[in-house]
Amino acid sequence: LGVAALIVVLSVMNGFQKEVRDRMLSVLSHIEVFDNSGTMYDWQALAKDAFKNPEVIGAAPYVAAQAMMTRDETVRGVM
Numbered sequence: 001l002g003v004a005a006l007i008v009v010l011s012v013m014n015g016f017q018k019e020v021r022d023r024m025l026s027v028l029s030h031i032e033v034f035d036n037s038g039t040m041y042d043w044q045a046l047a048k049d050a051f052k053n054p055e056v057i058g059a060a061p062y063v064a065a066q067a068m069m070t071r072d073e074t075v076r077g078v079m
Contacts, residue, residue, distance in 0.1 A: 033046060040046065040061070047059035069076050 033050075034040070043059075043061045050056045050059055064079065067078050069078050
């Protein structure tokens, strides 16, 4: 009974780990490309070059910045 319970628990945890990994990777990018200047003016041209590789299925720009958030008396830095 103990061995059966261990096998069931390990199987469930293994499936849960795979599901979590798949869900994270579906939201997070596999690669990020940055410009040395910090501003990428012609990202569409770079995306066009990336799409020459058949493994690339999507490209999109995003903005990363730092800020301060406050709630009541608490102040936190955020990215």
